Amino acid sequence: MGDLALGVDLGGTNVRAALVDRASGVVRRLERHALDGRSPEEVAAAVARVVRAVANEQEVRAFGRLGLGVAGQVLGTSGLVLNAPNLGWRDVPLGPMLAAALGAPVRVVNDLSAAAWGESRFGAARGVKDALVVFVGTGVGCGIVVGGRLHEGARGVAGELGHVKVRPPRAGEPPRRCGCGMVGCLEAYAGGANLAARVRSDLAGGTSSGIGALVGGDLSRITAGHVEQACAAGDGYARHLWEEVGDLLAGAVANAVTLLNPERVVLGGGVLRGSLTLREIVEFHVRAEASRTAAGGLSIVTAELEDEAGVVGAALLATESAA
Numbered sequence: 001m002g003d004l005a006l007g008v009d010l011g012g013t014n015v016r017a018a019l020v021d022r023a024s025g026v027v028r029r030l031e032r033h034a035l036d037g038r039s040p041e042e043v044a045a046a047v048a049r050v051v052r053a054v055a056n057e058q059e060v061r062a063f064g065r066l067g068l069g070v071a072g073q074v075l076g077t078s079g080l081v082l083n084a085p086n087l088g089w090r091d092v093p094l095g096p097m098l099a100a101a102l103g104a105p106v107r108v109v110n111d112l113s114a115a116a117w118g119e120s121r122f123g124a125a126r127g128v129k130d131a132l133v134v135f136v137g138t139g140v141g142c143g144i145v146v147g148g149r150l151h152e153g154a155r156g157v158a159g160e161l162g163h164v165k166v167r168p169p170r171a172g173e174p175p176r177r178c179g180c181g182m183v184g185c186l187e188a189y190a191g192g193a194n195l196a197a198r199v200r201s202d203l204a205g206g207t208s209s210g211i212g213a214l215v216g217g218d219l220s221r222i223t224a225g226h227v228e229q230a231c232a233a234g235d236g237y238a239r240h241l242w243e244e245v246g247d248l249l250a251g252a253v254a255n256a257v258t259l260l261n262p263e264r265v266v267l268g269g270g271v272l273r274g275s276l277t278l279r280e281i282v283e284f285h286v287r288a289e290a291s292r293t294a295a296g297g298l299s300i301v302t303a304e305l306e307d308e309a310g311v312v313g314a315a316l317l318a319t320e321s322a323a
Contacts, residue, residue, distance in 0.1 A: 007315025012086030025122030067318025069114030085179030116143020118313030135269035162187030209237035246281030254289035268303025
């Protein structure tokens with residue numbers, strides 16, 4: 001067991017746990033369970049169940065420490081989840097709750113910090129000391145590696161790219177409210193859930209697009225993938241939407257490149273993975289808008305670990321932070 005570590009990735013609809021080989025980053029065993037409810041107690045019970053599915057009670061204690069990445073803001077090493085919009089949480093002591101349930105210490109980190117560390121150690125950012133890892137899925141987030149170390153900030157909440165303000169209020173334009181409760185956030189425009197909600201609203205309001213036909217008129221089925229399909233077929237609305245979203249996303253990433261001067265930007269997440277057009281728009285605008293000096297020699301690559309990045313990174317952070 002000395003070469004294995006336990007990692008958990010907690011999303012808004014499911015939780016995954018894995019045994020990870022610390023020497024290679026290879027996932028040896030993975031279990032996924034759907035969340036039956038989103039209360040802290042229900043989620044903690046679901047995490048405990050999925051952890052026990054990959055390692056029995058005795059083995060959990062033998063591992064000594066568990067790493068968990070959650071889509072939310074986590075206060076330092078306290079295990080306190082300050083805000084997790086997709087779960088509807090504020091100020092939830094998830095780390096202590098899980099430690100009590102499993103009888104083992106638990107390190108709770110932001111899910112993108114975990115993913116960034118996984119990509120840094122064994123994925124698309126390996127061998128690079130300064131990297132920015134950006135994932136666009138249900139939400140938008142990033143992890144920052146500086147000098148070969150994960151940068152989490154003074155309170156542990158660095159990397160909240162999805163909550164960078166990209167669209168100030170405009171007269172006559174209804175504000176798009178983010179899950180964090182604020183307006184103007186990048187995630188409100190580029191996050192997969194908010195993006196789909198916007199398309200549904202536009203089509204229901206009479207906007208002409210072939211996206212509706214792709215879902216047989218059932219607008220509840222719309223995803224970012226349908227926007228990509230329509231765009232590839234020459235749909236004007238879909239192309240305009242991708243240009244708008246790509247410009248907003250690229251602007252935020254370009255500003256981060258100018259500020260942090262990374263050697264590599266890693267792009268991943270379900271929305272970018274399934275939308276080649278959007279991915280190309282983002283890369284073009286990042287290179288066009290970032291400071292030329294900061295972007296000199298910058299490489300922009302696709303995430304390699306993708307869905308496994310979070311569990312790999314969380315497992316490694318748990319054991320490495322204990323060393």
